[in-house]
Amino acid sequence: xxxxxxxxxxxxxxxxxxxxxxxxxxxxxxxxxxxxxxxxxxxxxxxxxxxxxxxxxxxxxxxxxxxxxxxxxxxxxxxxxxxxxxxxxxxxxxxxxxxxxxxxxxxxxxxxxxxxxxxxxxxxxxxxxxxxxxxxxxxxxxxxxxxxxxxxxxxxxxxxxxxxxxxxxxxxxxxxxxxxxxxxxxxxxxxxxxxxxxxxxxxxxxxxxxxxxxxxxxxxxxxxxxxxxxxxxxxxxxxxxxxxxxxxxxxxxxxxxxxxxxxxxxxxxxxxxxxxxxxxxxxxxxxxxxxxxxxxxxxxxxxxxxxxxxxxxxxxxxxxxxxxxxxxxxxxxxxxxxxxxxxxxxxxxxxxxxxxxxxxxxxxxxxxxxxxxxxxxxxxx
Ligand code: HEC
Numbered sequence: 001x002x003x004x005x006x007x008x009x010x011x012x013x014x015x016x017x018x019x020x021x022x023x024x025x026x027x028x029x030x031x032x033x034x035x036x037x038x039x040x041x042x043x044x045x046x047x048x049x050x051x052x053x054x055x056x057x058x059x060x061x062x063x064x065x066x067x068x069x070x071x072x073x074x075x076x077x078x079x080x081x082x083x084x085x086x087x088x089x090x091x092x093x094x095x096x097x098x099x100x101x102x103x104x105x106x107x108x109x110x111x112x113x114x115x116x117x118x119x120x121x122x123x124x125x126x127x128x129x130x131x132x133x134x135x136x137x138x139x140x141x142x143x144x145x146x147x148x149x150x151x152x153x154x155x156x157x158x159x160x161x162x163x164x165x166x167x168x169x170x171x172x173x174x175x176x177x178x179x180x181x182x183x184x185x186x187x188x189x190x191x192x193x194x195x196x197x198x199x200x201x202x203x204x205x206x207x208x209x210x211x212x213x214x215x216x217x218x219x220x221x222x223x224x225x226x227x228x229x230x231x232x233x234x235x236x237x238x239x240x241x242x243x244x245x246x247x248x249x250x251x252x253x254x255x256x257x258x259x260x261x262x263x264x265x266x267x268x269x270x271x272x273x274x275x276x277x278x279x280x281x282x283x284x285x286x287x288x289x290x291x292x293x294x295x296x297x298x299x300x301x302x303x304x305x306x307x308x309x310x311x312x313x314x315x316x317x318x319x320x321x322x323x324x325x326x327x328x329x330x331x332x333x334x335x336x337x338x339x340x341x342x343x344x345x346x347x348x349x350x351x352x353x354x355x356x357x358x359x360x361x362x363x364x365x366x367x368x369x370x371x372x373x374x375x376x377x378x379x380x381x
Contacts, residue, residue: 042118042119042122043122043126044122044123044124044125044126044127044129045126047115047119047122047123047126048123048126048127051111051114051115051123052123054068055068055074055107055108056074056075056077057074059078059130060076060077060078060127060130061074061076061077061078062074062075062076070107072105072107077127077130077131078130078131079131080131080132080133080136080184081136081184083127083128083130083131084131084136084137084138084139085139085142085373085374086139087139087140087142088121088124088125088128088139088140089299089303090102090139090342091124091127092117092120092121092124092303093303093304094108095110095111095112095115095120095123095124096110096111096112096117096120096304097110097112097304098110098111100340101304101340102340102341102342102380103339103340103341103375103379103380103381104341104380133184135184135185136184137153137154137184137185137218137221137228138221138223140223140226140262141153141221141223141226141227141228141260141262142155143260143262143268143270144268144295144297144307144309144311144335144345144347145157145159145335145345145347145367145369146270146291146293146295146311146313146331146333146335146347147161147313147331147333147347147349147351147365147366147367148291148293148313148315148331148351149258149270149271149272149291149292149293149313149315150216150232150256150258150272150291151258151260151270152218152221152228152229152230152258152259152260152270153218153228153230153260154179154181154185154186154187154216154218154230155179155181155187155371156179156180156181156371156372156373157177157179157369157370157371157372158176158177158178158179158369158370158372159175159176159177159179159367159368159369159370160174160175160176160177160367160368161174161175161177161365161366161367162174162175162365162366162367163351163363163364163365164363164364164365165361165362165363166361166362166363166364167361167362168198168200169197169198169199169200170197170198171195171196171197171198172195172196172197173193173194173195173196173209174193174194174195175191175192175193175194176191176192176193176194177189177190177191178190178191181373184218185217185218186215186216186217186218187215187216187217188213188214188215188216189212189213189214189215189216189234190211190212190213190214191211191212191213191214192208192209192211193208193209193210193212193240194206194207194208194209195207195209195240195245195246197245205244207240207241207244207246208239208240208241208246209239209240209246209247210236210237210238210239210240210246210247210248210252211236211237211239212234212235212236212237212254213234213235213237214232214233214234214235214254215232215233216230216231216232216258217230217231217232218230219231226261226262226263227259227260227261227262228259228260229257229258229259230257230258230259231255231256231257231258232255232256232257232258233253233254233255233256234253234254234255234256235251235252235253235254236248236251236252236253236254237251238250238251248278248283248284249283249284250278250279250280250283250284251278251279252276252277252278252279252284253276253277253278253279254274254275254276254277255274255275255277256272256273256274256275257272257273257274258270258271258272259271259272265296266296266297266298267294267295267296267297268294268295268296268297268309269292269293269294270292270293270294271290271291271292271293272289272290272291273288273289273290273291274288274289274290275287275288275289276288276289285319285320285321285324286319286320287317287318287319287320288317288318288320289315289316289317289318290316291313291314291315291316292313292314293311293312293313294311294312295309295310295311295312295335296309296310296311297309298310306336306337307336307337307342308334308335308336308337309334309335309336310332310333310334310335311332311333311334311335312330312331312332312333313329313330313331313333313349314328314329314330314331315328315329315330315331315351316328316329325355325356326355327353327355327356327360328353328354328355329351329352329353329354329360330351330352330354331349331350331351331352331365332349332350332352333347333348333349333350333365334347334348334349335347339375339380339381340380340381341374341375341379341380341381342371342374342380343370343371343372343373343374343375343380344368344369344370344371344377344380345368345369345371346366346367346368346369347366347367347369348364348365348366349364349365349366350362350363350364350365351363351364351365
């Protein structure tokens with residue numbers, strides 16, 4: 001580069017004054033460029049090299065334990081499976097407040113005093129550059145889970161959702177969901193429901209419902225547009241005791257799409273639409289459903305503390321038979337992180353039938369969620 005500049009300068013030097021003006025301009029440009037460049041200690045890379053390399057290593061994989069002198073394993077920022085799941089805000093909180101902000105080791109120091117918010121944001125941006133595979137959807141697109149609307153983002157979560165019917169005949173149902181991410185874009189899932197009911201003037205009875213197995217794949221995702229779209233197919237198998245009211249008695253296929261969209265100021269929108277296609281329509285009707293969840297996130301202590309997300313869901317269900325009506329439910333709810341690691345979360349809501357309310361009771365619904373990838377049940381508090 002410099003060699004070219006000197007050759008060019010030498011060529012310009014010959015024809016006199018006009019050339020020297022051009023030369024001065026060029027020198028000014030180069031000086032400006034260099035000055036701008038030398039001011040770059042604020043760039044993420046410079047911050048990283050000054051403050052983080054000693055432990056995290058030039059390549060982002062973490063220095064050898066023998067070199068750093070502590071046992072706590074260092075994260076590998078080049079591992080996309082780990083690095084892409086994390087939200088920039090969570091990493092920034094760890095850098096500002098130190099490891100304990102997210103239930104990590106205090107060996108990870110706090111830089112909130114030494115670095116400005118801008119420097120921390122740029123070093124977190126730089127951490128992103130260690131993973132170079134764009135096929136992994138970014139953690140920012142992992143929106144807070146709603147009570148009913150399925151997320152588009154692939155997860156490693158275990159979720160137990162419980163619903164209580166408030167009016168008689170009383171009933172309680174519980175759904176155990178096990179999700180396993182099998183690649184950058186693919187996830188499998190098993191759902192086992194339990195139901196306990198108290199029919200009129202009888203005692204409580206319970207049983208296992210229909211087991212559901214599903215496969216979901218991310219079709220498109222982009223952080224710039226802030227959106228993620230997935231398609232899935234679920235098979236609901238007739239494992240429940242139909243005679244006692246605990247199952248459909250028929251296999252039902254449920255293809256659906258799920259879409260998540262980030263909105264300005266921590267807002268978000270999630271949408272899911274699908275079909276219920278029983279293999280025998282004698283036993284269960286064909287139906288379509290669509291669900292929307294919208295809400296906004298709030299982080300305590302300017303992003304370093306607990307995360308809250310109030311949302312409202314609108315659920316619609318319509319059987320295919322002619323004259324069938326769309327049943328609407330509204331579900332206001334509050335999603336909140338319980339552990340500092342934010343991998344244990346809860347959501348509480350009320351499912352309120354909005355039309356054709358006969359025989360449809362208000363339900364209290366809540367779930368407990370464990371993101372197994374981020375840590376064990378007892379870690380990160
Ligand atoms: C004294 C050593 C040390 C220094 C210096 C250090 N870190 Fe760390 N960092 C750690 C350790 C150890 C962990 C893992 C903590 C754990 O897993 O409990 C960690 C974890 C992290 C995490 C959390 C990763 C996750 O699992 O989500 C981030 C982000 C991070 N460091 C960023 C930085 C940045 C950016 C810098 C420089 C500004 C830095 N660290 C400087 C030791 C250090």
